[in-house]
Amino acid sequence: MNVTFNKRDPIYLQVITHLKKQMVSGDLQPGEEMPSRRQLANQLKINPNTVQRAYSEMEEQRLLFTETNRPSRITEDPAVLKQLKKEWLNQAIDRFVSAIDPIDLSLEDLMPMIQEELSNRKKDVK
Amino acid sequence: MNVTFNKRDPIYLQVITHLKKQMVSGDLQPGEEMPSRRQLANQLKINPNTVQRAYSEMEEQRLLFTETNRPSRITEDPAVLKQLKKEWLNQAIDRFVSAIDPIDLSLEDLMPMIQEELSNRKKDVK
DNA sequence: AGAAGTGTACTAAGGGATTAATACACATAA
DNA sequence: TTATGTGTATTAATCCCTTAGTACACTTCT
Structure with a gap:
């Protein structure tokens, strides 16, 4: 996961867009396990809460689903x-x-x- | 000049984009006089300073030019x-x-x- | 059992950008 | 001259995003 963020748009939105793009291309497959909030935050050098914001919005859109205390996964x-x-x-x-x-x-x-x-x-x- | 603003992007940027678009299409002709900051602000129901922000940035890009205390005009x-x-x-x-x-x-x-x-x-x- | 890693929730603070309010000098036209 | 309308400048207020720090329950793995 390699992203260069622009300073204009909110980071959590840029994360969402990037993940959606990977879902469209098939780089992210249905059922595939996502990196945890903390992992991705660490990787992208951003705050875990920002990743949480992105993930939870994608959950609302049913693009991700999460079982209790398990990493989120791509919709099936x-x-x-x-x-x-x-x-x-x-x-x-x-x-x-x-x-x-x-x-x-x-x-x-x-x-x-x-x-x-x-x-x-x-x-x-x- | 009819624009519907989205809530996400800064208004002054949306104004700039709209004006550029009109310059590209030819709706705004070289040398043509622009509405004054206050006029346009009134028309779009926004703050005159927001128009000022848009105009002055376009001046920096040489897309507009302004003679003292005169309405700005399209570049020639x-x-x-x-x-x-x-x-x-x-x-x-x-x-x-x-x-x-x-x-x-x-x-x-x-x-x-x-x-x-x-x-x-x-x-x-x- | 114990340790580490999950997701989730909450509060607080800050920072930056945008918008808004106001004032000023000057030009133009009545 | 006077009034109105320019552009310009300065300051204040507001908003949203981001960061930060904790805390908690639960799962997984050692």
């Missing part, structure tokens, strides 16, 4: 995961469309730029 | 405007690519969804 409910992926996709598209709306370029003009950026990513990852 | 420097458009576009693409990265769909699969969302926009606007 397919419907919840499906809904998460759906929302993630919708948000990506909504924001993109809203952003390019004022630009005087057609989607066709944009395609190659997106393609290039996508291939740049893959290079960096490997 | 083509290079500045061009740079703005470039950054706006890059940001849109970066964010989009980052968002769809974890999704298990190809860009080709996404295209029709984007197209549909784009046409929905046009309908709502007219």
